[in-house]
Amino acid sequence: MLTIKIIPVLKDNYIYLIHDPVSKQTAAVDPAEAQPVLDVLAENSWQLTYVLNTHHHWDHTNGNVALKQLTGCQIIAPRLEQNIIPGVDRAVNAEDTVMLGTHTATVIAIPGHTLGHVAYYFADNALLFCGDTVFVMGCGRMFEGTAEQMWQSLDTLRQLPADTALYCTHEYSLANAWFALRIEPDNIDIQQRLQTIKQLRKNQQPTVPSTIALECATNPFLRVDHARVQQYLGMEHAAPALVFAELRRRKDLF
Numbered sequence: 001m002l003t004i005k006i007i008p009v010l011k012d013n014y015i016y017l018i019h020d021p022v023s024k025q026t027a028a029v030d031p032a033e034a035q036p037v038l039d040v041l042a043e044n045s046w047q048l049t050y051v052l053n054t055h056h057h058w059d060h061t062n063g064n065v066a067l068k069q070l071t072g073c074q075i076i077a078p079r080l081e082q083n084i085i086p087g088v089d090r091a092v093n094a095e096d097t098v099m100l101g102t103h104t105a106t107v108i109a110i111p112g113h114t115l116g117h118v119a120y121y122f123a124d125n126a127l128l129f130c131g132d133t134v135f136v137m138g139c140g141r142m143f144e145g146t147a148e149q150m151w152q153s154l155d156t157l158r159q160l161p162a163d164t165a166l167y168c169t170h171e172y173s174l175a176n177a178w179f180a181l182r183i184e185p186d187n188i189d190i191q192q193r194l195q196t197i198k199q200l201r202k203n204q205q206p207t208v209p210s211t212i213a214l215e216c217a218t219n220p221f222l223r224v225d226h227a228r229v230q231q232y233l234g235m236e237h238a239a240p241a242l243v244f245a246e247l248r249r250r251k252d253l254f
């Protein structure tokens with residue numbers, strides 16, 4: 001079993017350390033900063049093997065070069081963004097694999113937030129690191145891609161096994177939960193999850209990981225083909241990508 005450490009950094013970012021106790025290999029996902037990663041590595045007497053970047057934004061890559069210099073780790077990043085991500089050693093495409101000990105992460109292309117955005121999916125441990133694409137009860141903004149692309153990416157992720165643990169890179173859950181409740185005020189799963197998230201945040205606890213099942217039940221952006229969501233938007237029977245685009249537009253104004 002892989003061990004996961006959640007490292008809160010900056011205002012609302014998470015860096016994740018993935019450690020394989022058998023091979024002793026460790027990966028850092030989206031290191032916004034180097035020092036907090038070095039601190040957690042030292043506390044656990046772990047050596048860093050890889051950095052895994054999901055996309056090029058600075059708050060996912062700013063720690064790359066320092067970590068490489070100080071630990072000798074290898075930096076793995078999406079091929080489409082390899083020229084704008086610092087220190088890349090290996091560029092990966094969709095369906096490439098990254099090994100952490102005997103555990104395999106498959107690269108999934110999920111364009112939309114950026115054009116080269118990827119997720120890293122460890123099927124054997126049911127773990128998904130999805131960067132800024134799906135958030136707890138929300139999704140990333142479309143800075144580079146189209147609504148059609150983003151919807152296809154979300155649709156790809158929601159088809160992963162229901163018990164897959166979902167690790168996203170930002171703590172936006174409380175605001176997202178209020179938006180979800182606005183869209184589906186009668187959805188009991190959303191009502192209950194808002195309470196859970198309120199309690200966790202009151203205690204300064206992270207709301208990650210989520211699961212694919214929880215997101216399918218409570219994340220409006222994964223529910224654009226549900227009648228309630230379509231009715232709220234006055235878009236019954238519209239194509240999911242169109243409903244998604246309208247929902248994203250409303251969230252941007254929320």
Ligand SMILES: [Zn+2]
Binds near residue numbers: 113
């Ligand atoms: Zn981003």
